[in-house]
Amino acid sequence: MAAKSALDLKTVSILSEHRTDIAAYEHPWVVRMAHWANAASLFVMVTTGLRIYKAFPSFGAKIPQHDFINIPKWLTLGGWLGGALQWHFTFAWIFVITGLTYVIYQIVSGNYRQVLFTLRDVPGVWPMARHYFFFGKKPEVTEPYNPLQKLAYTSSIFFGILATLTGFVLYKPAQLWWLAYPMGGYHLARVWHFLAMCGFLSFIPGHLIMVALHGWNNFYSMLVGWKKDPEYL
């Protein structure tokens, strides 16, 4: 069986007694490390971020204060504001270093071509969404990542950049006040920071459901790199 994909994936064929097994090396170790470091840091950033937000669950002025949302304590990590800030400013390092490592690796290795959402992926978004959400016919699989996946992964990079830049503005508004300008000022930077988190939160349930639906082979490949019998080969 020959690889149909023109992509530069390492593949092996193992001839067993009864049939030929095919496996593809999908996730190099840098990507796997980045994925799990990011999963851990994102979990901590969101839960401690919610605890920090609880100290002033509002946007805009202190007087009068209009609370936006009451976040239940069990959703948060850190115990109190000071504890949450310690976790947040520790895992922020991991979050940013992981993100930079991943992006630089994808660019240098050229692997970004598999996963970066581009204009040519636009026509494929609707058929794939129709398949996922409205039980439409499944479009033919020709690439490791379908247009909807590419859109999700690419937008998560965008949310990461947004979370990082707005985070810096909130952390150092006096040193980096010029960086608040494109965000519409200091108050809006806090809104964007919150929305970046919402972006991640909108990504995670879909991601986990798809992982569950695709089963063990798919999950296993993010642990060891190899995926048995990928459907695109």
Place this chain on the structure above:
Amino acid sequence: MEKGVALSDWASGEYFSKSRMARTFKDSDVVPFEKFPYNGYDILDPEVDLDSWTLTVEGRVRNPGELGLARIQTLPKIVQNTRHVCVEGWDAIGNFGGARVSDFLKFIGADTTARFVEVECADDYYESLDMASMLQPQSLMCYEMYGKPLDRGHGAPLRLQMPTKLGYKQAKYLTTFRVTNVLKSDRKGYWEDQGYSWHGGL
């Protein structure tokens, strides 16, 4: 987790430059006085006797002793509209007046190569700050807000006002001002001793 914050504090200190100015605002951007929050850690009025109040100056200074407010007011007065940022996430742009900490340090003959300034307050609050931030020209020994003497809720008669620091670093009701090279590890600041960042820089 303290290590992570220590790393962030170290990076904050390295990045800080005392010649980099915090943004100042037009009068029309300043919130009305009634909308500038009062925020204290336990009481809003430690009942300082304003007539007999003095500031105790000690440590690595040529002129230690007790200073009345009038002596501090002989230094050039700076008035500025700056953003006051609370660690909780809210902020307010206010109008503040006072003497530059850098002028005050010169006035008391402080050794500005020393690393820290420690302050103690009438409400038993205490703080310690890095010398670089104290020397930043927008750091004030603040005795006025909105053109009036500091009121009791905001730290009368004298507080620190520093647009480059979070609110909890800008101690109110000052009673002691000490220049030093040594900080006690269990007495860096009221909130810092419970886990807030020591640098607390903005």
